[in-house]
Amino acid sequence: xxxxxxxxxxxxxxxxxxxxxxxxxxxxxxxxxxxxxxxxxxxxxxxxxxxxxxxxxxxxxxxxxxxxxxxxxxxxxxxxxxxxxxxxxxxxxxxxxxxxxxxxxxxxxxxxxxxxxxxxxxxxxxxxxxxxxxxxxxxxxxxxxxxxxxxxxxxxxxxxxxxxxxxxxxxxxxxxxxxxxxxxxxxxxxxxxxxxxxxxxxxxxxxxxxxxxxxxxxxxxxxxxxxxxxxxxxxxxxxxxxxxxxxxxxxxxxxxxxxxxxxxxxxxxxxxxxxxxxxxxxxxxxxxxxxxxxxxxxxxxxxxxxxxxxxxxxxxxxxxxxxxxxxxxxxxxxxxxxxx
Numbered sequence: 001x002x003x004x005x006x007x008x009x010x011x012x013x014x015x016x017x018x019x020x021x022x023x024x025x026x027x028x029x030x031x032x033x034x035x036x037x038x039x040x041x042x043x044x045x046x047x048x049x050x051x052x053x054x055x056x057x058x059x060x061x062x063x064x065x066x067x068x069x070x071x072x073x074x075x076x077x078x079x080x081x082x083x084x085x086x087x088x089x090x091x092x093x094x095x096x097x098x099x100x101x102x103x104x105x106x107x108x109x110x111x112x113x114x115x116x117x118x119x120x121x122x123x124x125x126x127x128x129x130x131x132x133x134x135x136x137x138x139x140x141x142x143x144x145x146x147x148x149x150x151x152x153x154x155x156x157x158x159x160x161x162x163x164x165x166x167x168x169x170x171x172x173x174x175x176x177x178x179x180x181x182x183x184x185x186x187x188x189x190x191x192x193x194x195x196x197x198x199x200x201x202x203x204x205x206x207x208x209x210x211x212x213x214x215x216x217x218x219x220x221x222x223x224x225x226x227x228x229x230x231x232x233x234x235x236x237x238x239x240x241x242x243x244x245x246x247x248x249x250x251x252x253x254x255x256x257x258x259x260x261x262x263x264x265x266x267x268x269x270x271x272x273x274x275x276x277x278x279x280x281x282x283x284x285x286x287x288x289x290x291x292x293x294x295x296x297x298x299x300x301x302x303x304x305x306x307x308x309x310x311x312x313x314x315x316x317x318x319x320x321x322x323x324x325x326x327x328x329x330x331x332x333x334x335x336x337x338x339x340x
Contacts, residue, residue, distance in 0.1 A: 065324040193209070277300070
């Protein structure tokens with residue numbers, strides 16, 4: 001029994017010594033959720049950025065992976081230069097607009113993200129925003145819990161979702177999931193994308209391709225933005241695009257704040273050019289407390305929580321671990337982001 005116990009202890013010691021060091025931002029509200037830290041600790045020794053910065057000369061050489069969550073730690077040259085053994089930067093999420101991939105690669109460091117596992121939760125969020133805005137859910141809640149409420153005003157009148165026209169800008173994995181959900185509401189589905197999807201994909205959700213973005217904007221009752229942030233999509237929706245939308249239309253954004261010209265959006269919402277906006281993303285995040293979007297009655301804003309479910313963040317962290325382990329072992333990364 002003693003020998004077995006000693007063997008177990010030695011095995012555990014060897015496993016602990018085999019673990020590589022990774023740099024993370026922190027554990028808590030501004031970093032990795034406490035519920036997922038156990039996944040990381042199974043495979044790695046963790047060091048938080050604040051602790052690392054106390055002695056980068058000591059800690060830098062042993063860091064082989066950097067795991068980014070909510071854009072932190074920022075992959076800036078000043079930090080990367082302190083990590084001579086770094087093999088990979090893994091981003092929690094799909095968007096990599098905050099990463100200079102060519103520069104990171106030039107250092108001999110790979111980049112990975114976590115596509116696929118975020119699609120369902122983000123598509124759910126898009127539909128939640130659409131429905132909440134259309135049916136004035138937040139306004140109804142505030143009336144219902146107000147101590148002064150004695151009756152429900154008849155002016156609390158939403159718009160019909162079932163049978164309406166939905167325009168999806170960006171029919172990638174998430175956009176397609178939005179279309180699948182919308183089919184259940186018997187919505188007419190239009191989409192605009194860089195590349196047209198297969199006939200089979202279109203028929204499966206009843207979607208029609210709009211080669212011209214203008215056509216989609218003209219016809220849609222709800223417009224959902226599900227694009228990656230690139231130089232081409234920055235400011236994609238501005239004064240001209242908003243002017244093409246129906247005055248009864250709602251804009252839903254679950255992509256990135258910079259896809260929308262927020263000054264143009266404020267003007268459109270104030271003037272009645274469009275009915276409403278429902279945003280899970282803004283620029284910056286959070287908005288300054290005096291930003292005009294925060295005071296408009298026809299805006300619904302959530303704090304970039306499209307992927308925030310316990311199941312999804314655990315899937316994301318598992319995928320981050322898979323990519324980091326592959327990198328430190330010299331194996332192909334499951335989700336490497338490569339420059340074009």
